[in-house]
Amino acid sequence: MDVSHQTATAEPKTYTVVSEVNDHGAATLRGENGSTYHVTSYEDPTLRSALEQCRTADRVRVEMERAGVRANVWHVTGLYPGADSGALQQIR
Known part of the structure; x- marks a missing residue:
């Protein structure tokens, strides 16, 4: 799967999934600095x-x-490979 977005305004950062995407499309991620998104x-x-x-x-x-x-x-404006999640190794 190739997902490439030129409209993103921020640089990609690494986050940890705290709560998986639910039926409404919401998810919770935690930044490397401990902030929750x-x-x-x-x-x-x-x-x-x-x-x-x-x-x-x-x-x-x-x-x-x-x-x-x-x-x-x-x-979310972009997902990229490079973190340790095997699920996203095909995403650009």
Whole structure:
């Protein structure tokens, strides 16, 4: 699966999956600095499908931006290989 997004505004960072994607598409990731990020939306459905493959404790490389004005709600703009999650080794 090849997912490439030129519209992302941030550099990819590594996060740990704290809570897997639920039926509503929401997931919780934790940054390397201990911050928690509540993902609620995706640039396209392929990104959601890719993150759905990840399990709790998987590490993923993700680009995100704030979703609106809410304090801790995030929109995924890209997923990349390179972290230790086998589920995302095909994602660019």
